[in-house]
Amino acid sequence: MSVMRHDTPVIDYEAIVIGASAGAIASLTQLLPPLAPDYPLPILVTVHVPPDYPNSIPALLQSKCRVTVKEAEDKEPIHPGTVYFAPPDYHLLVEKDRSLSLSNEEPVSFARPSIDVLFESAADVYGKTLLALVLSGANHDGAQGSCSVIDAGGTVLVQEPDSAAARLMPESTLAACPEAIAMSLPAINKVLAGRGPGES
Amino acid sequence: MTPDTTAKTEDIELRLFLEAMYSQYHYDFRGYSKASLKRRLLLACERMGYPTLSALQGQLLHDDSMLPQLLSYLTVQVSDMFRDPGYFRAIREQVIPHLKTYPSLKVWVAGCSSGEELYSLAILFREEGLEEKTMFYATDINAAALAKAEAGVYDLQRIALFTKNHRQSGGSGSLSEYYNAAYGAARFDKTLRRRTVFSDHSLASDSVFAEVHLVSCRNVLIYFDRPLQDRAVGLFKDALVRKGFLGIGARESLRFNAHVNSFGDFLPTERIYQKRSDA
Numbered sequence: 001m002s003v004m005r006h007d008t009p010v011i012d013y014e015a016i017v018i019g020a021s022a023g024a025i026a027s028l029t030q031l032l033p034p035l036a037p038d039y040p041l042p043i044l045v046t047v048h049v050p051p052d053y054p055n056s057i058p059a060l061l062q063s064k065c066r067v068t069v070k071e072a073e074d075k076e077p078i079h080p081g082t083v084y085f086a087p088p089d090y091h092l093l094v095e096k097d098r099s100l101s102l103s104n105e106e107p108v109s110f111a112r113p114s115i116d117v118l119f120e121s122a123a124d125v126y127g128k129t130l131l132a133l134v135l136s137g138a139n140h141d142g143a144q145g146s147c148s149v150i151d152a153g154g155t156v157l158v159q160e161p162d163s164a165a166a167r168l169m170p171e172s173t174l175a176a177c178p179e180a181i182a183m184s185l186p187a188i189n190k191v192l193a194g195r196g197p198g199e200s
Numbered sequence: 201m202t203p204d205t206t207a208k209t210e211d212i213e214l215r216l217f218l219e220a221m222y223s224q225y226h227y228d229f230r231g232y233s234k235a236s237l238k239r240r241l242l243l244a245c246e247r248m249g250y251p252t253l254s255a256l257q258g259q260l261l262h263d264d265s266m267l268p269q270l271l272s273y274l275t276v277q278v279s280d281m282f283r284d285p286g287y288f289r290a291i292r293e294q295v296i297p298h299l300k301t302y303p304s305l306k307v308w309v310a311g312c313s314s315g316e317e318l319y320s321l322a323i324l325f326r327e328e329g330l331e332e333k334t335m336f337y338a339t340d341i342n343a344a345a346l347a348k349a350e351a352g353v354y355d356l357q358r359i360a361l362f363t364k365n366h367r368q369s370g371g372s373g374s375l376s377e378y379y380n381a382a383y384g385a386a387r388f389d390k391t392l393r394r395r396t397v398f399s400d401h402s403l404a405s406d407s408v409f410a411e412v413h414l415v416s417c418r419n420v421l422i423y424f425d426r427p428l429q430d431r432a433v434g435l436f437k438d439a440l441v442r443k444g445f446l447g448i449g450a451r452e453s454l455r456f457n458a459h460v461n462s463f464g465d466f467l468p469t470e471r472i473y474q475k476r477s478d479a
Contacts (some may be wrong), residue, residue, distance in 0.1 A: 024445060043470070073431065073451070073455065074406055074422045074451060074453065075425075075426050076422070076450055076456070077457050087451050090422075090451055091236070093233075093235035093236055094235060094241075095233060095234060095235050095425075096211075099426075101233040101235055101236065101422060102422045102451050103233075103235075103236040103276070103422060104276060104278050104419045104422065104449075105236065105240065105276045105278060106278060117239065118270070120239065121235040121236075121239065124207055124210075124238070125235075127203060127204055127207065128203070128204075149386075151203060152203045152207065153202075153203045153204070
């Protein structure tokens with residue numbers, strides 16, 4: 001049983017990973033725009049998007065955010081203050097040298113990109129300095145990856161199912177992974193801003 | 201064991217496994233991207249019933265019959281014919297007019313896997329009237345995949361997607377002209393590979409074998425770390441004639457590559473590059 005670390009100052013983490021599916025845009029639009037342009041951590045995001053269309057989410061969020069928002073490129077070095085999205089039809093993974101890589105291997109739980117694949121590789125690299133967020137979504141992807149994050153000593157926060165447009169993804173993660181902590185989006189905002197959930 | 205030591209042990213095992221594979225069988229995966237490789241090898245352990253990579257390595261060293269099965273985990277074989285139709289449309293409309301000016305042509309499909317990219321190009325070259333003066337080289341490290349490529353037989357269920365892609369790539373005829381359907385499989389016309397040499401070739405350890413006018417190598421480089429990507433693109437550079445063309449995957453880039461200055465952006469949106477005349 002790992003210690004609940006959701007009041008750990010965000011600066012003690014090295015990276016944040018986010019997984020979402022149906023309802024992703026509404027949740028991300030609440031979480032990402034408040035972040036300062038010099039935000040100290042990188043944020044890696046996998047959202048399920050259809051394989052054969054350009055992904056409009058990064059451009060949409062860039063217009064609302066002060067941090068840099070972009071689609072991840074293969075072998076790109078990971079920089080703080082930047083949000084990297086998995087491109088459609090590719091898994092996004094983290095390498096030990098803190099660069100990104102893409103993979104075209106089979107879909108996992110019918111998903112490519114897969115949240116589990118991102119979370120597992122990030123857990124392997126960042127260990128206890130990883131903060132993972134599971135947001136709105138209508139399938140089970142992310143549940144197994146969240147367990148890997150916890151097993152490696154990291155922290156998993158889950159959007160409260162009642163506040164999510166689609167509750168299955170947060171619920172599945174909470175069910176699979178008892179150490180994951182359900183939180184409202186405003187409470188997650190506070191964690192990301194570097195304040196504990198009890199402070200204002 | 202703490203989570204940190206478990207992860208560290210797995211990394212040691214991964215490094216030793218790749219060394220064993222190389223020393224015993226001369227397959228060099230040491231320069232592959234580790235995150236995805238580790239994931240696939242741990243999956244192999246789980247499915248083949250080995251508790252650790254060390255256990256799998258012990259068996260592999262003494263039993264070469266495991267090799268084909270393991271190679272199918274180590275190499276990713278996911279492709280479709282005319283995948284990313286925009287790429288093939290760009291080859292057809294932008295690259296072919298340049299290639300038509302040569303008296304004879306050589307095309308290298310590097311990392312051809314089970315052959316989808318090769319047949320796509322062979323059909324495209326036939327449709328554009330270049331087939332008779334073109335020689336294709338289709339290379340891969342995985343013998344089982346090469347055998348599939350040489351057979352040219354694909355599950356009939358995949359044909360709907362191939363047909364849609366072919367049409368979107370600007371295909372002049374119907375894809376059905378190029379295969380016969382029987383018993384749930386589509387068998388592609390063997391005359392399509394009449395001018396193809398299938399060969400075992402490793403971008404990690406072999407050298408250049410021919411001078412070519414077009415290299416198509418899609419979704420192979422993403423499995424390589426940066427030094428191995430540099431090696432592979434260096435081979436493409438050395439194989440290509442001056443002003444020859446290099447096409448890579450939709451999400452691959454030469455941006456971080458040591459040889460980026462040897463190539464010009466021919467069509468960056470479709471990841472088609474042209475070797476500089478002074479490179």
